[in-house]
Amino acid sequence: xxxxxxxxxxxxxxxxxxxxxxxxxxxxxxxxxxxxxxxxxxxxxxxxxxxxxxxxxxxxxxxxxxxxxxxxxxxxxxxxxxxxxxxxxxxxxxxxxxxxxxxxxxxxxxxxxxxxxxxxxxxxxxxxxxxxxxxxxxxxxxxxxxxxxxxxxxxxxxxxxxxxxxxxxxxxxxxxxxxxxxxxxxxxxxxxxxxxxxxxxxxxxxxxxxxxxxxxxxxxxxxxxxxxxxxxxxxxxxxxxxxxxxxxxxxxxxxxxxxxxxxxxxxxxxxxxxxxxxxxxxxxxxxxxxxxxxxxxxxxxxxxxxxxxxxxxxxxxxxxxxxxxxxxxxxxxxxxxxxxxxxxxxxxxxxxxxxxxxxxxxxxxxxxxxxxxxxxxxxxxxxxxxxxxxxxxxxxxxxxxxxxxxxxxxxxxxxxxxxxxxxxxxxxxxxxxxxxxxxxxxxxxxxxxxxxxxxxxxxxxxxxxxxxxxxxxxxxxxxxxxxxxxxxxxxxxxxxxxxxxxxxxxxxxxxxxxxxxxxxxxxxxxxxxxxxxxxxxxxxxxxxxxxxxxxxxx
Ligand SMILES: Nc1nc2c(c(=O)[nH]1)N[C@H]1C(S)=C(S)[C@@H](COP(=O)(O)OP(=O)(O)OC[C@H]3O[C@@H](n4cnc5c(=O)[nH]c(N)nc54)[C@H](O)[C@@H]3O)O[C@H]1N2
Ligand SMILES: Nc1nc2c(c(=O)[nH]1)N[C@H]1C(S)=C(S)[C@@H](COP(=O)(O)OP(=O)(O)OC[C@H]3O[C@@H](n4cnc5c(=O)[nH]c(N)nc54)[C@H](O)[C@@H]3O)O[C@H]1N2
Ligand SMILES: [Mo]
Numbered sequence: 001x002x003x004x005x006x007x008x009x010x011x012x013x014x015x016x017x018x019x020x021x022x023x024x025x026x027x028x029x030x031x032x033x034x035x036x037x038x039x040x041x042x043x044x045x046x047x048x049x050x051x052x053x054x055x056x057x058x059x060x061x062x063x064x065x066x067x068x069x070x071x072x073x074x075x076x077x078x079x080x081x082x083x084x085x086x087x088x089x090x091x092x093x094x095x096x097x098x099x100x101x102x103x104x105x106x107x108x109x110x111x112x113x114x115x116x117x118x119x120x121x122x123x124x125x126x127x128x129x130x131x132x133x134x135x136x137x138x139x140x141x142x143x144x145x146x147x148x149x150x151x152x153x154x155x156x157x158x159x160x161x162x163x164x165x166x167x168x169x170x171x172x173x174x175x176x177x178x179x180x181x182x183x184x185x186x187x188x189x190x191x192x193x194x195x196x197x198x199x200x201x202x203x204x205x206x207x208x209x210x211x212x213x214x215x216x217x218x219x220x221x222x223x224x225x226x227x228x229x230x231x232x233x234x235x236x237x238x239x240x241x242x243x244x245x246x247x248x249x250x251x252x253x254x255x256x257x258x259x260x261x262x263x264x265x266x267x268x269x270x271x272x273x274x275x276x277x278x279x280x281x282x283x284x285x286x287x288x289x290x291x292x293x294x295x296x297x298x299x300x301x302x303x304x305x306x307x308x309x310x311x312x313x314x315x316x317x318x319x320x321x322x323x324x325x326x327x328x329x330x331x332x333x334x335x336x337x338x339x340x341x342x343x344x345x346x347x348x349x350x351x352x353x354x355x356x357x358x359x360x361x362x363x364x365x366x367x368x369x370x371x372x373x374x375x376x377x378x379x380x381x382x383x384x385x386x387x388x389x390x391x392x393x394x395x396x397x398x399x400x401x402x403x404x405x406x407x408x409x410x411x412x413x414x415x416x417x418x419x420x421x422x423x424x425x426x427x428x429x430x431x432x433x434x435x436x437x438x439x440x441x442x443x444x445x446x447x448x449x450x451x452x453x454x455x456x457x458x459x460x461x462x463x464x465x466x467x468x469x470x471x472x473x474x475x476x477x478x479x480x481x482x483x484x485x486x487x488x489x490x491x492x493x494x495x496x497x498x499x500x501x502x503x504x505x506x507x508x509x510x511x512x513x514x515x516x517x518x519x520x521x522x523x524x525x526x527x528x529x530x531x532x533x534x535x536x537x538x539x540x541x542x543x544x545x546x547x548x549x550x551x552x553x554x
Contacts, residue, residue: 011172019144087166
């Protein structure tokens with residue numbers, strides 16, 4: 001996020017939520033946003049193909065077709081330019097590329113966009129005018145924007161819109177991707193990505209290569225960034241990846257196209273899974289290592305607003321489990337001791353941070369501060385004292401950075417980039433006539449390995465459902481609660497129908513929480529060429545009603 005939860009809740013004059021089910025998936029921030037609307041009376045615009053809890057507070061709900069976000073955002077910007085409502089000062093002083101963007105926006109008149117997206121042209125005009133009249137607008141997005149083959153273009157379009165409105169570098173504004181897992185921001189910050197070291201230092205740059213080689217004694221070749229998840233699965237099938245170490249993930253339910261994933265994992269010579277539970281993925285493993293949960297360890301979590309916070313254990317690790325870093329450090333030490341690293345062993349042993357002999361997590365944080373400019377001033381002793389620190393925090397005197405891009409962007413001028421609308425790669429046709437989009441509900445977390453063990457949650461939300469509009473259900477002569485078979489080009493599942501007007505005609509929605517009706521048997525592993533994120537939010541399916549009693553296990 002460029003901004004913070006509190007400055008958005010306190011100072012935004014308008015909210016624009018696109019592709020985020022905020023009150024169900026980020027309930028605390030969702031509540032803050034709802035309060036801002038109710039208590040400060042600010043307008044709320046929601047762009048989401050479904051009616052979700054927060055849409056009941058919306059001034060305008062743009063209920064567009066899944067996968068048409070770039071068209072919608074271009075349409076909003078078309079109105080800002082045509083009606084001369086954009087921020088001339090900001091565009092002139094802080095950005096470049098306006099003429100190119102303007103030339104592209106001409107193609108996206110509200111009428112044309114209305115047709116692509118299935119919304120009213122006048123609603124697009126009203127939404128653009130509301131944002132221009134109530135500055136700043138804070139823009140929030142989540143997986144509804146990113147999980148498309150056009151994901152990076154969608155994100156650039158969000159940035160274009162906020163730059164045209166002059167809403168960056170100010171309290172109450174910003175482009176705010178709501179991060180998902182408790183420490184997904186921290187994992188990315190620490191180089192849990194195939195192309196960067198910690199603090200987004202590019203592996204391809206000689207300077208970062210040298211720096212980390214000096215610190216650790218060994219690093220991967222600089223001209224070879226690693227693979228992303230879908231690429232790894234494809235490489236496993238091609239025999240180019242032969243071993244995998246999976247921890248804190250359950251790809252046998254969470255990755256797209258599960259039949260393909262199973263084939264990939266079964267093609268490996270060696271699979272290690274480190275988890276809290278015997279998950280669907282762990283069942284395929286050669287070795288399972290028992291990790292300890294968040295409640296049993298210390299260290300830090302970095303949240304969505306870039307705030308590094310101290311984590312304190314509430315329990316001792318159960319049984320033989322260990323905090324993940326201790327398992328990894330033991331493995332590191334054993335690899336060195338066993339001599340399997342060959343001629344590199346000496347360089348690793350001689351390097352200042354090569355030995356994997358950390359005493360505690362505070363010492364790891366010191367190594368991070370030494371090697372990572374944006375975390376240079378983050379230490380446990382500082383975190384003990386207060387409410388955490390928001391990066392960039394380059395030195396011990398630095399107070400942290402709540403709002404990014406004040407006065408200047410990292411690259412200097414903000415680049416306005418023309419983006420073409422590209423539809424999802426798979427669209428409904430005669431054979432597969434419905435568009436499936438997938439996501440979550442409040443009561444469950446991802447593959448359910450944690451939440452399906454909680455009796456209370458299982459009682460409230462016991463099984464998977466497919467949301468389907470009454471018009472589509474009528475065509476199948478289907479009543480609420482009946483079982484249907486859902487088929488895509490990749491797989492098939494049986495699931496109970498939730499016939500509801502929350503969803504629009506022609507579109508169906510499933511969660512990926514339930515192994516018994518695993519949505520990812522259906523999804524498409526096609527991915528965005530830049531961000532490499534799979535198209536979880538759009539694929540084509542066919543739904544058929546099963547005769548009563550036809551399904552044994554549902
Ligand atoms: N209770 C709960 N909370 C969670 C999680 C959980 O599993 N359970 N997971 C966490 C994680 S890791 C993440 S990433 C976040 C995800 O948080 P969100 O992204 O908010 O959750 P999703 O349900 O994936 O999808 C969000 C919205 O996108 C909409 N949508 C679908 N297709 C499109 C489209 O084409 N365009 C647009 N604009 N919208 C579309 C859906 O209708 C849905 O309302 O939640 C986090 N919080
Ligand atoms: N169809 C569809 N698929 C999706 C998505 C979607 O919207 N639609 N969303 C995608 C997104 S945004 C995400 S983030 C992924 C999530 O996908 P995953 O991360 O694979 O899902 P989780 O169920 O959260 O799996 C996490 C695993 O980590 C284990 N675990 C928890 N804490 C710890 C720990 O401290 N240490 C260790 N070692 N293990 C631990 C849990 O037991 C669990 O098995 O799913 C993706 N898949
Ligand atoms: Mo996520």
